Amino acid sequence: MLIIESWLREWANPNLDTEALAHQLSMAGLEVDGVTPAAAPFSGVVVGEVLSTRAHPDAEKLTLCEVSDGTETFPVVCGAPNVRAGLKVPFARVGAELPGDFRIKKAKLRGEPSLGMLCGASELGLEDLIDGLLELPADAPVGEDIRRYLQLDDTIIEVDLTPNRADCLSVRGIAREVSVLNKVPFTPPAIAPVAPVIDDTFPVTVVAAEACPRYLGRVIRGIDPTATTPLWMVERLRRAGLRPIDPVVDVTNYVLLELGQPLHAFDLGRLQQGIEVRMARPGETLTLLDEQTVTLRDDTLVIADASGPLAMAGIMGGAGSGVTDATVDIFLECAFFAPLSVAGKARSYGLHTDSSHRFERGVDPALQAEAMARATALIIEIAGGQPGPVTEALAEQALPQPVAIELTAARVEGLLGLALADDEISDILTRLGMQVTPTGAGAWRVLPPSWRFDMAIEQDLIEELARVHGYDRLPSRLPATQGATASEPETLLPARRLSDLLCGRGYLEAITYTFVDPAMQAALDPQVAPLALANPISSELAVMRTTLWAGLLTAAQRNLNRQTARLRLFEQGLRFVPGNEGLQQEPMLAGLVFGSARPLHFDETGRKVDFLDLKGDVEALLSVAGGLGEYRFEAATHQVLHPGQSARILRGDAEAGWLGKLHPALAATLDLPADIYLFELRKSVIEGLSVPKFNDLSEYPSVRRDLALAMPAEVPAGAVLAAVRAACDARLREVALFDVYQGDKIEKGHKSLALGLTFQDRSRTLGEAEISDLISGVLSQLKQEFNATLRE
Structure with a gap:
């Protein structure tokens, strides 16, 4: 909000300079974003009076003027269409410096001398509000410095208010704060009720009383349609960022800035039968003041008459009922609209207005009568007219009530x-x-x-x-606290350890939005209808993710579009899955890899990352918990992953996660390379930590036996290792796969797995017969389960 310092000081004037005042407001929670001068620097410009005019003999569009600065008379050539005798106007004398380093010099225009320049608003660095010269009031003192006369040595303070401080969206509100902070008098202008002169009223019916608990209306007849807004009001509106339009609209804008209460004026001659405050009906349309036609929804509060909607309540009026330059009778409205009835409505129609900005944050529900009186008095002062009595529709039970x-x-x-x-x-x-x-x-x-x-x-x-x-x-000191630091269970794996491990393996941690693009979500998880946001910040972030892959793949798209050749990303966060028991929020850990297996190096071949590289990273994660042997990888299909390069991860009977290569069809849909690999783990399954236990070291030697086994190629190595462990007892200390072979020396459709088995007993040295029995048991188990045979 833009606050004019001179206007503010009329209400509360502390003994502070501008810089100190701005700092004080910021420290009080009303953050000041900037302080700017009210006008660009210029000098040598005074109030001039045009004494006489005559046509230029050699130029049809130029006028020869005699201009007085109060002490001398100067010939001036002017091209403005509104120049005329008797006009008071800013006069830049010879030697004046205007904005843009423009110096006024003696000149001849088409052979006629010109000693100075008559100025419009644009020449003074003000907004060009008038087509031609800036006309000053008839009582402007000739010769007065224009900066002093227009109070241009003023400052505009831009205040950035938090949504809860809607009471400060006015000069009155900021002045009230300044008065309190500095213990100086709060001196608002006297606002007295304006007595009715005529008995004319216009019927008002409020149907939606909960949305509009208070509605005031007043008829004012006989305003002067040729009246102009006084310069002092024009200047205040300009400095506050508003363009003057006509006296009635300018007054409503002025009261909005001064008191914080939006008002609206209807052309009484364009209204039919009576005002009705109600919700819009399906299919109704309204052409707004900005010439935009909108189709109204049934949740939109409108001001209507017998012909239909006239305005969107608290947002914007309609073009068909607004005040024009021919209006002589008006109906002035001033209402309190409940914040919830306006909140979000303007934005849903692609609008944002000064009125909606205030109503959706909250307007003082006791302010309407005072604002009506202030606006009525200003309209009569500027444009004349005869006011009727104020009519009020009130639903007191629906008004906000302060709570002690x-x-x-x-x-x-x-x-x-x-x-x-x-x-x-x-x-x-x-x-x-x-x-x-x-x-x-x-x-x-x-x-x-x-x-x-x-x-x-x-x-x-x-x-x-x-x-x-x-x-x-306020003092800076640590609070006195009691109590002890809560301890975490030993069996809970800290998230930091998982992050540290992945960072050590070359990954970067990503933090992505929990809400994602509906198209991306549908591509990754088409079977689940995600939770849609009621008020998304953009159409690309409109639903809650059901997998962390949505954010990681979006991040991959952006990195690859910026020529990233090697990518390692992981994220820990929640996924949101709708279910029979409501929305389930589940903590997950996911990762993505792409590019070369190792960073660029003279000793590297540039091999691309593959499934086994990713599986190694996942196994390292599972090993952190100390229970890698509890997990198994099972070939399975997933809609996101390549059918031949994907695996389900199980811990007992519980699904722990998935890993694999991105599905080629999905990669093409998302415009991504096909050689992207992904994993996602359920933290609730993997975070159970096995507490280390000490076992006595055996004094007896261990014995290793290597077995080369031929079996069908489709048999998973993990299943073979699990079968070996099941076939042995505690004397099997370790089993490891150290070679895989497929080639000419083995039957087609088969493979050879080389296993190393280490045996050791804690109480004695194992004999050859015992070891042979264990090996026989292993071979028998593998023969039975997988038709595996010992290679010669």
Whole structure:
């Protein structure tokens, strides 16, 4: 919000310069984004009066003027269409310096002397509001420096408010804060009710009382359609970022900036029968003031008459009922709309207005009568007219009601670390407009004012005490704490260990959005309908992910589009899977690899990463828990993974995750390379840590026997190792696969696995007969399960 410093100081004028005032506002939680001058620098420009005019003899579009600066008269050649005798206008004398390093010099235009220049708004670095010269009021003092006359040595303070401080979306609100912070008088302009002169009213019916608990309307007849907005109001609107339109609209905008209450004026002659505040009906349309036609939804509050919708309540008026330059009778409305009835509606139609910005955050529900009086008085002052009585439709039970809050000094000290005096607590809250009632020693019952609808709990009041007392005056000290640090179970694998392991293997940790592109989600998990966001930040981030692969593949797309040749990414986070018991949030660990198996090096061949590289990384993860032997890899199909290069990971009967190569069809759909490999693990299954236990070292020697076994090629090596362990007892200390062979020396469709078996007993040396019996048992088990035979 843009605040004009001179306007602010009319309401509250602390003994602070601009820089100190801006810093104070920021420290009070009203962050100042910038401080800028109200006008560009220029000099030598005064209020001039055009004494006479005559046509230029050699130029049809130029006028010869005699201009007075109060002491002398100068000949000036002017090309503006609105120049005329008697006009008061900014006059740049010879030697004046205008914005853009433009110096006024003596000149001849088509043979006629010109000693100076008559200026429009653009020549002074102001917004070009008028086609031609900037016309000054008739009572402007000739010869007065224009910067002093227009108060251009002013400052614009841009304040960035948090959504809860809608009470500060006005000069009045900011001034109230400045008054409280500096203990200076708060001096608002006197606003008295405007008595009706005529009896004319216009019927108002409020159907949607919950959405519009208070609606005020007033007929004003006979305004002057030729009236112009006074320069002082035009300048304030300009500096606040609004363009002047006509006196009635300008007044409503002015009151919005001054008090924070949006108003709207209808052309009374274009209304039919009466005003009705209701929800839109299906299929109704409305052409807005910006000429955009919208189809209204039935959840949109509208102001309507017998012909249909006239305005979107709290957002924007319609073009068919707005004030024009021919309007002589108006119906002025001023309402309180419940924030929930307006919140999000403007954005859903692609709109954002000053009114919607305020109504969706909250407007003071007790402000409407005062704003109506202020707007009526200004309209009559500028454009004349005869006001009728104010009609009000009120549903008092639907208006927000302030709730009393209990506050204790002990709680203040506990949260702020500072013991404020009881008198200071009461004084600060009272100056903030709150009703403070002591209920005992160091305890109060506080009723917030109507404009502080963000006050709901004790902590809100304590925040106000901290703001006004000064955040920079609060002590910096560690809080006194009691209790011990909670210990984690020994059997729980810390997430940090998993991250450290993957980082050590060349991975980078990614943090992606939990909401993803619906198209990406549908491609990865078409069987599950993901949870759709009610209010997504963009169409590409509209549903909750059911797999971490959605974010990792999106990250891969962006990296590959930027010529990344080697990629290692992992992420730990939640996936969100709808189920019969509601939305299930499950912690997952996922990874993605692409490119060469090793970084570029003179001793490397540049081999591409493959399935076994990824499997090695996953096995390293599973080994961290100390129970790799509890897992098995089982060939299976997954919609995301290549049918011939994918595996399900099991821990007992529980599914622990998946790994494999990206499915070629999916890679083509996502415009990704086919040689991307993925894994995803369920942390609830893999995070169970096996607590290390000490076993006595055997004093007796171990014995190793190597077996070369021929078996069908489709037999998984993991199943063979599991069968070997099942066939032996505790004397089998280790079994390892150290060679795989397929070739001419073995039957087609078969393979050879070379296993190393290590045996050891803790109580004695094993004899050859015992070892032979163990080997025979292994061979028998493998023959029975896999038709495996010992190679000669």
